[in-house]
Amino acid sequence: MLSFLADFERALLADDPSPDEGTWQPSRSVNYHTGLARLQLVVCMPDKSLKPRGAVLLQSYNLADGTACIKAHLTWAGSDATLIQAVFSKPGCDWKSEARRMAAQWMAGAPAAPVVAGEAPLLAEAAV
Known part of the structure; x- marks a missing residue:
């Protein structure tokens, strides 16, 4: 998990070395016992203020078949x-490429919220 997060970070640094004229200040935490990890993505701005950009949570x-x-x-x-994306360990799976792909998805920005077309309300007619 830690190497996956490190590959994700490296991809961000390669694609955007100085976001908003600042520097990346990521923070990682990993709990191998529970199988959970978090990468907080923060940018240190030129005025030294911190600007949160997002997060990556890993599980x-x-x-059942033992596949990671x-x-x-x-x-x-x-x-x-x-x-939410899942990566399965299978023949030919390249974890670094998967981390780079996810970093590119994150860099592309938040997906647009799904638009639900409203239906005309049903009107009840009085019985005559």
């Missing part, structure tokens, strides 16, 4: 939108 577990899986929950500051 690591094994499927990581589920990533991507969030963005100022948005209620989330994106």
